[in-house]
Amino acid sequence: xxxxxxxxxxxxxxxxxxxxxxxxxxxxxxxxxxxxxxxxxxxxxxxxxxxxxxxxxxxxxxxxxxxxxxxxxxxxxxxxxxxxxxxxxxxxxxxxxxxxxxxxxxxxxxxxxxxxxxxxxxxxxxxxxxxxxxxxxxxxxxxxxxxxxxxxxxxxxxxxxxxxxxxxxxxxxxxxxxxxxxxxxxxxxxxxxxxxxxxxxxxxxxxxxxxxxxxxxxxxxxxxxxxxxxxxxxxxxxxxxxxxxxxxxxxxxxxxxxxxxxxxxxxxxxxxxxxxxxxxxxxxxxxxxxxxxxxxxxxxxxxxxxxxxxxxxxxxxxxxxxxxxxxxxxxxxxxxxxxxxxxxxxxxxxxxxxxxxxxxxxxxxxxxxxxxxxxxxxxxxxxxxxxxxxxxxxxxxxxxxxxxxxxxxxxxxxxxxxxxxxxxxxxxxxxxxxxxxxxxxxxxxxxxxxxxxxxxxxxxxxxxxxxxxxxxxxxxxxxxxxxxxxxxxxxxxxxxxxxxxxxxxxxxxxxxxxxxxxxxxxxxxxxxxxxxxxxxxxxxxxxxxxxxxxxxxxxxxxxxxxxxxxxxxxxxxxxxxxxxxxxxxxxxxxxxxxxxxxxxxxxxxxxxxxxxxxx
Numbered sequence: 001x002x003x004x005x006x007x008x009x010x011x012x013x014x015x016x017x018x019x020x021x022x023x024x025x026x027x028x029x030x031x032x033x034x035x036x037x038x039x040x041x042x043x044x045x046x047x048x049x050x051x052x053x054x055x056x057x058x059x060x061x062x063x064x065x066x067x068x069x070x071x072x073x074x075x076x077x078x079x080x081x082x083x084x085x086x087x088x089x090x091x092x093x094x095x096x097x098x099x100x101x102x103x104x105x106x107x108x109x110x111x112x113x114x115x116x117x118x119x120x121x122x123x124x125x126x127x128x129x130x131x132x133x134x135x136x137x138x139x140x141x142x143x144x145x146x147x148x149x150x151x152x153x154x155x156x157x158x159x160x161x162x163x164x165x166x167x168x169x170x171x172x173x174x175x176x177x178x179x180x181x182x183x184x185x186x187x188x189x190x191x192x193x194x195x196x197x198x199x200x201x202x203x204x205x206x207x208x209x210x211x212x213x214x215x216x217x218x219x220x221x222x223x224x225x226x227x228x229x230x231x232x233x234x235x236x237x238x239x240x241x242x243x244x245x246x247x248x249x250x251x252x253x254x255x256x257x258x259x260x261x262x263x264x265x266x267x268x269x270x271x272x273x274x275x276x277x278x279x280x281x282x283x284x285x286x287x288x289x290x291x292x293x294x295x296x297x298x299x300x301x302x303x304x305x306x307x308x309x310x311x312x313x314x315x316x317x318x319x320x321x322x323x324x325x326x327x328x329x330x331x332x333x334x335x336x337x338x339x340x341x342x343x344x345x346x347x348x349x350x351x352x353x354x355x356x357x358x359x360x361x362x363x364x365x366x367x368x369x370x371x372x373x374x375x376x377x378x379x380x381x382x383x384x385x386x387x388x389x390x391x392x393x394x395x396x397x398x399x400x401x402x403x404x405x406x407x408x409x410x411x412x413x414x415x416x417x418x419x420x421x422x423x424x425x426x427x428x429x430x431x432x433x434x435x436x437x438x439x440x441x442x443x444x445x446x447x448x449x450x451x452x453x454x455x456x457x458x459x460x461x462x463x464x465x466x467x468x469x470x471x472x473x474x475x476x477x478x479x480x481x482x483x484x485x486x487x488x489x490x491x492x493x494x495x496x497x498x499x500x501x502x503x504x505x506x507x508x509x510x511x512x513x514x515x516x517x518x519x520x521x522x523x524x525x526x527x528x529x530x531x532x533x534x535x536x537x538x539x540x541x542x543x544x545x546x547x548x549x550x551x552x553x554x555x556x557x558x559x560x561x562x563x564x565x566x567x568x569x570x571x572x573x574x575x576x577x578x579x580x581x582x583x584x585x586x587x588x589x590x591x592x593x594x595x596x597x598x599x600x601x602x603x604x605x606x607x608x609x610x611x612x613x614x615x
Contacts, residue, residue: 061603065601067603072524073523080531082563083530091535092486103513104568108579113564113614115527119590120592129529139428141609148195150377160391164388165389166374179371181278181339191342196213217258227298231299258281258316259312283365288317294319350385392430395431399429400595400598410439410475410476410478412479419483447459453492453498460508463481463482471519485501485502513525513571524601526594531559536555573601
């Protein structure tokens with residue numbers, strides 16, 4: 001029996017401690033004596049395995065926080081960051097927020113946590129958080145690999161090639177060209193050289209007969225000048241594929257390119273002319289420079305003086321055949337894949353391929369070919385952009401939602417359409433639908449189909465009304481809601497409207513907290529990432545606003561930020577409940593630490609695989 005005990009995982013041990021090791025063993029041995037199975041050891045193993053299955057999700061009572069008799073309410077103020085730069089361009093700072101100010105002033109019950117980079121599973125701490133990874137962390141209590149690691153895993157397992165996104169693009173292989181657009185780099189921030197090569201090899205193995213590459217040179221995440229080295233190494237790899245070394249052959253070559261900061265890879269809709277240059281080169285086959293090869297292009301263009309000759313600012317170019325014709329414009333029926341795994345600099349090109357003319361005022365595309373288009377990943381979960389992608393979001397198991405329904409916690413969830421999927425699908429580990437429809441009620445308030453700075457209040461009042469009804473009904477132990485306003489209005493770049501959005505959410509949060517406390521409940525308020533906390537682009541060295549040389553006005557920032565986010569708790573809690581000091585955490589606390597905190601407020605000790613509680 002000692003050997004069996006050694007195989008128990010932490011959940012089993014916790015169950016045995018809670019329910020009594022002696023009682024469990026007595027029950028098991030009593031059954032053995034009564035039924036006299038031929039294989040007693042095998043029976044005992046099966047008995048304990050079944051016990052583990054039945055009680056794997058059992059939560060132990062918290063040692064000092066009693067289970068509440070009234071609901072615990074968790075509020076996500078989406079896109080609400082706590083930036084250290086508090087000036088007139090910080091909508092959270094400028095807005096009148098008496099509720100938030102009061103919450104943040106309570107000693108020991110207000111703090112911030114990290115909501116970007118490695119704390120939410122992204123490759124580097126330069127990576128901004130987003131609503132998808134933020135809600136993954138908040139809902140699961142776990143830091144799950146996102147971005148580059150997902151692509152590595154999908155390539156290694158070959159799951160990428162069985163994805164719906166790949167199948168969508170693969171339909172073009174037989175009679176059309178596959179185009180791959182992205183950054184040629186070994187930096188690993190936006191894309192990776194080895195992933196591109198493996199993607200090409202996998203596509204050829206699965207029937208691609210003609211491939212054209214449209215490559216942006218780096219010089220930002222890697223040393224300037226590596227484009228020449230990369231071009232030579234890539235040509236060696238492509239030569240093997242053209243010759244069929246080790247398998248099927250394919251007509252593959254580079255068709256166009258340019259420097260990442262001058263062609264294609266704009267972000268936050270700051271300079272659509274960058275995207276337009278890429279569209280003309282990659283799609284239309286039009287550029288001010290033409291060369292017989294990619295290698296000659298980068299060597300020649302790098303000879304220019306100053307920034308114009310640096311990898312990241314190379315002008316757009318095409319590769320042309322002996323007759324001077326571009327070798328790879330995009331045509332109807334072709335397949336197109338953006339192969340960067342990082343989202344921010346792929347969103348605008350995704351819009352250029354997917355949006356109809358009526359929804360695309362940014363530049364004249366001349367023609368928009370009817371193609372089979374996909375991204376390496378889905379770059380914007382709010383916009384569902386692109387529609388098709390090669391690598392799915394990670395499947396996360398043993399999430400907080402699974403634990404709550406299996407421990408009798410009745411949950412109500414509400415959000416408007418823009419964030420409904422985040423507090424359900426992403427919260428539940430990227431799984432659709434209810435975990436248990438008898439224990440959960442999901443309410444979706446339809447979002448208005450407008451540009452959200454036209455109506456900064458969005459559907460905050462309706463979400464609030466649904467939450468208040470749930471709190472007062474007495475039917476639920478847990479209420480979880482999301483306010484989309486700071487994020488979705490923040491994305492418009494309209495500072496005045498974003499201030500109004502923040503103020504609306506502050507008032508609504510105040511109403512929900514008041515109702516929760518009146519009902520004798522507990523509450524936790526947090527966010528998933530920053531956005532409204534900085535509405536201008538900034539000069540990194542000084543943090544001064546970046547000024548547009550033409551308009552002489554600050555350049556709006558429509559993106560998320562790297563700011564930490566608030567976490568505040570309150571309601572009918574024992575006086576001793578306080579946040580731990582940062583010194584008790586091995587690494588800076590992040591969004592995943594909020595989950596165990598929520599479980600504690602419900603009167604349970606958190607599962608051992610969750611990141612540690614903040615309290």
